[in-house]
Amino acid sequence: MRxxxxxxxxxxxxxxxxxxxxxxxxxxxxxxxxFPEAQSCCGQMHANSGYRAEALPLxxxxxxxxxxxxxxxxxxxxxxxxxxxxYPRLAAGDAELSAAVAALAPRTYELSELLVDVLGVTDVGAxxxxxxxxxxxxxxxxMLRLGDRPQRLLRTVRGLELVELPGGEExxxxxxxxxxxxxxxxxxxxxxxxxxIRGTGAGYVAAADNSCLAxxxxxxxxGGGGVxxxxxxxxxxxxxDGGKTDGAA
Amino acid sequence: xxxxxxxxxxxxxxTAARNELADAQLRANLxxxxxxxxxxxxxxxxxxSDWEALRVAGAAIKDDVLARLPELLEQFEAAATxxxxxxxxxxxxxxxxxxxxxxxxxxxxxxxxxxKSMATQEIGLNEALARAGIAAVETDLAELIVQLxxxxxxxxxxxAIHYNRGQIRDIFARRMPGVDLAALTDEPAALAExxxxxxxxxxxxxxxxxxxxxFAVAETxxxxxxxxxxxxxxxxxxxxxxxxxxxxxxxxxxxxDLEVFLQLLPRSSTGERMNPYTSLWTGVTxxxxxxxxxxxxxxxGRTDTLADSVGRQALRCIRCSACLxxxxxxxxxxxxxxxxxxxxxxxxxxxxxLTGAGANRTLPYASTLCGACxxxxxxxxxxxxxxxxxxxxxVDAERRRPSAExxxxxxxxxxxxxxxxxxxxxxxxxxxxxxxxxxxxxxxVVRRLxxxxxAWTASRDAPLPPQRxxxxxxxxxxxxNTP
Amino acid sequence: MSARDEILGRIxxxxxxxxxxxxxxxxxxxxxxxxxxxxxxxxxxxYRATVRRCGTDEVAATVAELLAGVxxxxxxxxxxxxxxxxxxxxxxxxxxxxxxxxxxxDAPGLAVLTGCAVAxxxxxxxxxxxxxxxxxxxxxxxxxxxxxxxxxxQVVAGVPQALARLADPTxxxxxxxxxxxxxxxxxxxxxxxxxxxxxxxxxxxx
Numbered sequence: 001m002r003x004x005x006x007x008x009x010x011x012x013x014x015x016x017x018x019x020x021x022x023x024x025x026x027x028x029x030x031x032x033x034x035f036p037e038a039q040s041c042c043g044q045m046h047a048n049s050g051y052r053a054e055a056l057p058l059x060x061x062x063x064x065x066x067x068x069x070x071x072x073x074x075x076x077x078x079x080x081x082x083x084x085x086x087y088p089r090l091a092a093g094d095a096e097l098s099a100a101v102a103a104l105a106p107r108t109y110e111l112s113e114l115l116v117d118v119l120g121v122t123d124v125g126a127x128x129x130x131x132x133x134x135x136x137x138x139x140x141x142x143m144l145r146l147g148d149r150p151q152r153l154l155r156t157v158r159g160l161e162l163v164e165l166p167g168g169e170e171x172x173x174x175x176x177x178x179x180x181x182x183x184x185x186x187x188x189x190x191x192x193x194x195x196x197i198r199g200t201g202a203g204y205v206a207a208a209d210n211s212c213l214a215x216x217x218x219x220x221x222x223g224g225g226g227v228x229x230x231x232x233x234x235x236x237x238x239x240x241d242g243g244k245t246d247g248a249a
Numbered sequence: 250x251x252x253x254x255x256x257x258x259x260x261x262x263x264t265a266a267r268n269e270l271a272d273a274q275l276r277a278n279l280x281x282x283x284x285x286x287x288x289x290x291x292x293x294x295x296x297x298s299d300w301e302a303l304r305v306a307g308a309a310i311k312d313d314v315l316a317r318l319p320e321l322l323e324q325f326e327a328a329a330t331x332x333x334x335x336x337x338x339x340x341x342x343x344x345x346x347x348x349x350x351x352x353x354x355x356x357x358x359x360x361x362x363x364x365k366s367m368a369t370q371e372i373g374l375n376e377a378l379a380r381a382g383i384a385a386v387e388t389d390l391a392e393l394i395v396q397l398x399x400x401x402x403x404x405x406x407x408x409a410i411h412y413n414r415g416q417i418r419d420i421f422a423r424r425m426p427g428v429d430l431a432a433l434t435d436e437p438a439a440l441a442e443x444x445x446x447x448x449x450x451x452x453x454x455x456x457x458x459x460x461x462x463x464f465a466v467a468e469t470x471x472x473x474x475x476x477x478x479x480x481x482x483x484x485x486x487x488x489x490x491x492x493x494x495x496x497x498x499x500x501x502x503x504x505x506d507l508e509v510f511l512q513l514l515p516r517s518s519t520g521e522r523m524n525p526y527t528s529l530w531t532g533v534t535x536x537x538x539x540x541x542x543x544x545x546x547x548x549x550g551r552t553d554t555l556a557d558s559v560g561r562q563a564l565r566c567i568r569c570s571a572c573l574x575x576x577x578x579x580x581x582x583x584x585x586x587x588x589x590x591x592x593x594x595x596x597x598x599x600x601x602x603l604t605g606a607g608a609n610r611t612l613p614y615a616s617t618l619c620g621a622c623x624x625x626x627x628x629x630x631x632x633x634x635x636x637x638x639x640x641x642x643x644v645d646a647e648r649r650r651p652s653a654e655x656x657x658x659x660x661x662x663x664x665x666x667x668x669x670x671x672x673x674x675x676x677x678x679x680x681x682x683x684x685x686x687x688x689x690x691x692x693x694v695v696r697r698l699x700x701x702x703x704a705w706t707a708s709r710d711a712p713l714p715p716q717r718x719x720x721x722x723x724x725x726x727x728x729x730n731t732p
Numbered sequence: 733m734s735a736r737d738e739i740l741g742r743i744x745x746x747x748x749x750x751x752x753x754x755x756x757x758x759x760x761x762x763x764x765x766x767x768x769x770x771x772x773x774x775x776x777x778x779y780r781a782t783v784r785r786c787g788t789d790e791v792a793a794t795v796a797e798l799l800a801g802v803x804x805x806x807x808x809x810x811x812x813x814x815x816x817x818x819x820x821x822x823x824x825x826x827x828x829x830x831x832x833x834x835x836x837x838d839a840p841g842l843a844v845l846t847g848c849a850v851a852x853x854x855x856x857x858x859x860x861x862x863x864x865x866x867x868x869x870x871x872x873x874x875x876x877x878x879x880x881x882x883x884x885x886q887v888v889a890g891v892p893q894a895l896a897r898l899a900d901p902t903x904x905x906x907x908x909x910x911x912x913x914x915x916x917x918x919x920x921x922x923x924x925x926x927x928x929x930x931x932x933x934x935x936x937x938x
Contacts, residue, residue: 007719009665013675014712016719035723037672040665046658048618050640054662061666089634142620171577175617180704182615184267187708188276188581189617218709221694282919289919302758313752319740332902338736390925391916407916414917437917441925448926453834453874469902479873479912479927486869487834497739504901508892509758511907515855519921522775523855523909526927528869531902536831537868538904548739556746 004034004069006062006108008076008210009041015210018075021237022111025124026073028237033073038065044082047090049177059090063100071118072108075233077140077208080110085143110140110208111233112149122152124236129159132235133202135193135216137209138171150208150232157235163200167192174215190219197227204240206232252550252603254342254372255401258588262611265586266578278413279583286574289520290625297516306509308629311565314500315555321467321500322546328470332532334542345547346377349459349492352543353383356490358457362448364474364481365389366461367568368494368547370402370590371603374459385459386451388480390444397424403584403592405570406518411583414440441478448480458484458539462495463567464510465544468503471531472544475514477524485528491539497546498564510567513627517569550603559638563599565628570595572622572632578615587612594622598635606646613639672720679714686713760896762889768853769884769935775856779910780923781931788938791881792817795845798879798932804842806832808871810864811845815881826867837874844875844928851882852894858882858933859894860906869904878928880908883936 003026007019026033043058062083066072074080084105091097115121134154140146154162173179173189193216197205205220207213210231217229234240258265269275294300314321326336337352339345353361361378363369363385375385375396387396394409395402398420402408409417418435421428421443428443460481462472472493474481485491501507507529515524533542555561573579573593584592589600589609597616601609613636622632644655664674689695694710697703705711717725733741762768769785776783786794796818799805803821809828816823824842826832837844847865848858858880860866865881872878888894898905912927923929 012719013678013714016715016717016722019719020722035720037720037723038668040668040671041661043662043665046662048637048640049654049658050637050642050644051655051658051662052641052644054658057662057666086637138617138619138621142624169621171617171619171621173577173617175619178614178617180701182263182266182578183704183707184263184270185578185581185615186617188270189577190709214712215709218694218705218711221710222696222708278918286915286919299758302755306754306756306758309752309754312748313754316748316750316752318743318747322740322743338734338739340735340738344735388926389916390914394916407919409916410919417917437914437920437922438924440917441914441922445925449838452926453838466901471902477912478914478916478925480925482869482873482906483926486873497743505892505895508760508895511891511895512758519915519919521909521915521921522778523852523857523907525779525909525911525913527905527907529901529905529907531904534862534904537862537870546739548742552739552742552746555743558748561748 001031001070002034002068003031003071003073004036004066006039006066006072006074006079007035008074008079010211011075014214015231017239018210018231018233021231021233021239022073022075024237024239025233029119029121029124034069036065042079042082044079045176047082047086052090055090059087060097063097063104066108067100067104070107071114072104073111073114074108075111075208075231076210077110077137077144077146078211080108081139081143083108110144110146112146112153112208113144115153116149123156124153126236126238127158128235128238128240130204131161131163131202132204132206133163133165133197133200134168134232135165135172135197135205135207135212136168137207137212140208141169146208153236154206154232160235163202165200166196172212172216174212176211179215190215194219194223203227205229206235208232251553251605252341254549256371256589256591256600256603258600258609258612260588262586262615265588266582266615269582269586275411275583276581278411279580282407282410283574283580286520290517290571290574293516293520293522297512303509303512304627304629307513307627308565310501310506310509311628314498314502315561315564317502318497318500318555321502322497325465325467325470325500328468329532329544330470332470334470334532334544337543337545339545339547341549342372345372345494345545345549346374348545349374349494350377350381350383352492353378353457354381356457358383360384360386360455361457361459362386362388362451362455362484362488364458364460364476364484365392366459366494367405367590368461368496369459372494372547372549374494388448388452388484390441390478393444393448394420397421401585402590404573405568405591411585452483452487455488457490457492458488460484460491460493462493462499463514464501464507465495465499466504466507467500469531471504471529473507473527473529475524475527477519477526479526482526482528485530486538489539490541492543492545494545494547497548497551514567514569517571517625517627550605553605554602557602560598560602560635562630563595563602563635565630566595566599567628569627571625571627575621575625577619577621578617587615594632595630598632598639601639606642610643613643675718675720679718682714689713759890760892766889768887768889771853772851772856772887773935775853776910776933779856781910781933783933783935785935785937788936791815791934791936794934795819795879798934799843802841802843802877804839806837806842806844806871806875808846808865808867810867811847812865815845826871832871834870834874837870842875843877843879844871845879845881846872847881848886850894850897851887852891853887854890855909857894857907857909859898860908861898862903869906872906872908873927876928877930879932879934881934881936883938885938
């Protein structure tokens with residue numbers, strides 16, 4: 001099976017370690033991962049802000065880049081939701097593009113879907129002796145219906161204590177450009193999310209989307225540290241703190 | 250024709266939201282109320298094993314209505330007329346108010362009792378009647394609270410959701426004529442008792458009542474009002490004249506179709522298996538209820554909404570307010586921030602469509618697209634889809650005007666569609682952040698950025714790009730691995 | 733152009749093409765082994781209605797028990813005499829000798845006794861359709877105490893079955909689910925506003 005990594009633009013620049021984590025997890029499971037360098041951005045911000053004309057070339061680029069692969073994996077619930085949920089709507093009216101999207105979208109997976117559903121793995125052999133809470137981001141929860149796949153993966157991590165996040169299903173207030181256009185409401189939502197996270201007593205909050213995590217992590221850091229936000233892939237790969245706590249078997 | 254009335258926001262949403270956010274009491278009240286109703290709704294929805302099938306049926310019935318609306322409206326008009334009602338039509342809020350005012354004037358009454366109705370709120374009927382010297386008495390408890398407080402509604406189902414029991418007690422104490430102060434505590438039962446005493450004489454003496462309708466059955470000419478307190482039954486049964494103001498999208502084709510909506514609506518709105526009272530009436534029944542029945546069918550922007558192939562799904566709405574109750578934005582800011590009688594997620598897609606382009610331009614952005622509203626909607630209105638669609642329409646309408654945002658979006662799209670330009674931009678971004686990295690020091694985060702990124706750092710630290718992008722790491726690894 | 737013609741014309745120009753098929757995969761029949769009467773009682777009690785179950789020969793005694801201390805009772809024209817046999821107060825019958833007025837019904841100490849057309853177990857709903865033992869709508873509205881007699885044969889599982897049972901949907905219909913209530917204060921349900929604050933239900937086994 002040819003697996004392509006769609007690292008996403010945010011991760012490429014800001015959170016490369018998450019991409020490295022995906023590569024490491026899959027290689028450890030014996031799979032070869034390819035990184036098509038022509039990839040850039042799925043166009044989510046453009047499309048969700050109403051810039052369909054600007055999003056379309058990015059959609060075409062995504063389809064061209066990833067069409068040859070059996071599976072596309074991305075460590076981002078919102079980018080995968082963009083491909084699976086919004087691409088068909090954006091491509092409507094262009095029969096050829098619609099067909100290409102229809103063929104590719106079902107093969108595009110969020111990491112936990114690839115691991116649990118396609119590869120049948122819930123234990124990736126990681127070790128992380130910390131209390132962790134999981135924030136199931138909106139796109140993962142309500143568009144991709146990831147369910148508890150990420151939590152199932154985290155529960156098998158040695159030493160990891162997974163604690164439930166009260167009100168976890170509620171949005172953190174990021175919402176892409178919402179965080180800028182409606183900064184005050186976004187901040188109010190963030191404050192409540194951070195309070196809920198702190199209330200769990202966890203040292204780490206994990207999620208499937210680094211954009212939400214940048215927002216949450218920024219709020220936690222501003223509020224005085226103590227809790228770190230990180231992508232769950234980095235826990236599974238043993239890549240937290242640049243690999244310093246990597247105790248994978 | 251564009252819709253008019255109490256659906257036009259006066260302030261941009263972010264500005265209005267900021268004002269509301271400053272009210273800590275308001276936020277506490279909203280949080281408590283929305284969380285109460287969320288839990289109740291979840292419980293009663295979970296016990297219905299065929300809930301999804303009901304949602305699918307509800308959405309399809311409403312879509313069918315939109316596809317056959319002219320025929321169904323004519324069928325409704327004929328059936329209602331045959332049953333003794335008089336049907337009127339109104340293009341917009343001014344015309345609807347004029348029709349109702351004239352009908353009330355013809356009775357000689359200067360006071361009317363009202364059943365809670367979104368349509369009459371939308372068209373600003375109470376204000377219009379007041380200008381004609383007619384007092385409209387709201388009889389729903391929450392509407393009464395809002396009317397006594399000289400306030401505006403902040404929720405579709407519970408217009409006084411922004412008040413807690415203590416505040417409601419104060420409003421009654423100050424504004425309710427003849428209230429028994431000794432018996433008036435802040436216990437909900439005592440407050441309900443005060444409203445009962447206050448309104449009883451009005452119900453028993455009123456000559457004219459005004460209502461809306463939750464459903465209008467084309468097949469039979471029947472109207473339905475779903476309520477809790479019995480104020481609806483009082484208004485629909487005791488006065489001699491009944492005037493019902495009904496949006497043209499309230500039609501359902503057959504009486505049987507009510508079997509779907511009478512299951513979806515109560516569980517979605519008050520979180521009850523069934524609301525205490527539902528009244529259905531068909532024209533005039535001699536000896537039972539009003540002798541004169543009028544029905545005013547109102548467009549007020551609905552036909553414009555119908556013309557939009559994506560946006561028209563908003564016309565499925567049955568005004569249950571489940572989307573408000575689950576919305577994290579609504580929970581923080583309340584209904585007044587939306588500037589329309591239709592607040593929350595449904596308001597963010599309905600108000601701008603009813604009023605047309607221009608007004609309410611900021612409402613489609615009043616959402617994180619978190620999708621909780623779509624999940625909760627009993628008629629499966631894909632609110633996030635419509636929000637994005639309306640943002641797109643707004644962007645398309647402004648294509649010719651210069652905008653910093655458009656320039657940035659275009660530039661990003663141009664860079665990102667080419668691998669070399671994109672890789673170069675990533676490198677540049679990484680290098681450009683080097684001075685910031687120095688300033689950030691050990692914590693590795695930035696506490697203050699210049700405008701427009703200051704909107705981010707006002708309440709959260711910003712992360713910095715690490716020394717190497719992912720693609721640089723990948724390229725180096727490939728080089729190392731190449732024998 | 734009239735508002736009517738203009739609106740209809742605008743809709744014709746705006747509406748989508750084609751018919752929409754309505755999938756009705758929701759439940760309209762229920763397993764025969766469900767204890768519908770037990771479910772109805774449970775739902776009614778949940779609404780804080782007072783419920784009594786009795787046999788056909790015990791209706792009069794149960795009515796009298798629930799109306800103990802109630803001096804006057806209004807009834808619609810078609811309420812059977814045998815329901816009233818043990819009641820010791822004054823019975824006023826709507827229409828005999830004249831229709832009862834709102835003032836009659838608003839008098840203190842007056843209750844109303846009706847039957848119903850059908851009852852919905854899943855939702856605890858009594859459906860009144862102005863039949864002879866239910867009468868005009870104001871009878872079950874203005875008095876503060878409503879006593880309703882339901883026969884087990886009138887109990888159906890869900891809303892679809894209930895609506896399908898109605899003889900004539902164009903008669904005035906009232907669906908009653910518990911005493912009057914409001915959720916308008918902090919979204920908590922409080923019983924007792926404008927409609928009857930006390931709802932008693934007698935479920936008659938037969």
